[in-house]
Amino acid sequence: MIDLFSDTQTRPTPGMRAAMAAAEVGDEQSGSDPTTNALCARIAGLLGKEDAVFMPSGTLCNLVSILVQTRPGDEIIVDDQSHIYNTEAAGAAAIAGVSVRPLPTRVGLYTLAQAGEAIRPMQRTAPRSALISIEQTTSFSGGTVWDLDTMRAIRDLAHAQGLAAHIDGARLLNAVVASGIPAATYADGFDSVWIDLSKGLGCPVGAVLAGTKAFVTEAWRWKYRLGGAMRQSGVLAAAGLYALDNHMDQLAEDNANAARLHAAIADAPGLAFDETAGQSNILCFSVASLGIAATAFAEACLVEGVRVRAIGREQIRATASLEVDRAGIDRAAAVIRSRAADYSDARSSDKSAGLR
Numbered sequence: 001m002i003d004l005f006s007d008t009q010t011r012p013t014p015g016m017r018a019a020m021a022a023a024e025v026g027d028e029q030s031g032s033d034p035t036t037n038a039l040c041a042r043i044a045g046l047l048g049k050e051d052a053v054f055m056p057s058g059t060l061c062n063l064v065s066i067l068v069q070t071r072p073g074d075e076i077i078v079d080d081q082s083h084i085y086n087t088e089a090a091g092a093a094a095i096a097g098v099s100v101r102p103l104p105t106r107v108g109l110y111t112l113a114q115a116g117e118a119i120r121p122m123q124r125t126a127p128r129s130a131l132i133s134i135e136q137t138t139s140f141s142g143g144t145v146w147d148l149d150t151m152r153a154i155r156d157l158a159h160a161q162g163l164a165a166h167i168d169g170a171r172l173l174n175a176v177v178a179s180g181i182p183a184a185t186y187a188d189g190f191d192s193v194w195i196d197l198s199k200g201l202g203c204p205v206g207a208v209l210a211g212t213k214a215f216v217t218e219a220w221r222w223k224y225r226l227g228g229a230m231r232q233s234g235v236l237a238a239a240g241l242y243a244l245d246n247h248m249d250q251l252a253e254d255n256a257n258a259a260r261l262h263a264a265i266a267d268a269p270g271l272a273f274d275e276t277a278g279q280s281n282i283l284c285f286s287v288a289s290l291g292i293a294a295t296a297f298a299e300a301c302l303v304e305g306v307r308v309r310a311i312g313r314e315q316i317r318a319t320a321s322l323e324v325d326r327a328g329i330d331r332a333a334a335v336i337r338s339r340a341a342d343y344s345d346a347r348s349s350d351k352s353a354g355l356r
């Protein structure tokens with residue numbers, strides 16, 4: 001099976017497992033797990049922040065960032081393709097008690113003007129705009145890389161209007177290797193930012209959330225309150241440290257593999273790509289012109305041993321990771337091309353009934 005479903009499907013490598021087995025451990029909840037402390041210090045440094053906290057998941061990083069920086073009844077601003085808006089079981093609403101304002105976008109990127117219009121003036125009757133979030137890279141809309149100047153302009157606007165600025169950096173490091181811009185440069189001036197360990201970095205569990213010391217103190221309170229505090233988490237943190245030492249080149253390889261897939265299927269019949277396609281390790285394309293649902297296209301690929309993900313009715317998402325090498329990408333490209341050709345032929349010769 002060639003698994004392009006998600007970079008969350010990555011499994012720890014033998015080297016990572018060995019590092020986990022050898023980890024020095026203590027009690028994370030009381031701040032005395034040395035390996036977790038080392039990981040947090042390393043990622044705080046990478047992101048240019050004062051402090052960081054180890055979390056079981058990226059979802060908890062987003063939720064805790066919202067909890068710390070809003071009050072119930074506030075509003076947060078995100079893009080309409082974002083993980084916060086589309087998944088996370090509406091945690092922002094259900095647990096933080098905030099309303100979520102999704103800005104309409106094509107590929108997860110909103111503009112400074114959109115942000116400006118969305119921030120509400122103070123009014124007795126309106127929710128208070130409290131936080132704005134940027135997802136770097138965009139997840140459901142094709143791994144698009146936000147431009148640094150736009151991020152900074154949105155950050156500055158948010159601060160000028162009294163909002164906190166947050167980066168969902170699940171795949172921030174994919175943006176770093178794609179653009180050559182350091183993570184700390186992207187994160188500069190943002191109030192909260194996190195990176196995921198369990199995606200392209202290949203760890204089994206974990207994410208690290210960073211900010212000021214005061215932010216992390218409050219984040220810790222919510223982490224504990226929500227049951228996210230751990231004990232001998234050094235076993236997990238060791239995987240993160242191993243990944244930072246050994247898997248950064250893999251992220252570059254993943255980005256290159258997604259670009260390779262894009263090049264190989266760009267002219268396949270009936271597939272439509274956004275102009276931003278192939279910027280990092282995720283490739284999205286529409287199968288709408290083939291006249292079939294994305295789920296049907298994904299199932300047809302699966303029969304041929306290639307697992308991709310249907311996003312909504314029309315979009316297919318293929319994600320490169322350490323689970324798929326270059327030969328696997330080439331095989332996946334051949335399958336995707338041939339399925340697209342089959343559906344396209346069937347459509348044009350009106351033989352589609354059997355294929356659908």
Ligand SMILES: Cc1ncc(COP(=O)(O)O)c(C=O)c1O
Nearest residue numbers: 057058059060083135139168170
């Ligand atoms: C952009 C983005 N944010 C947040 C998350 C949540 O991360 P986790 O699965 O670690 O909870 C994901 C996971 O896919 C994601 O892609």
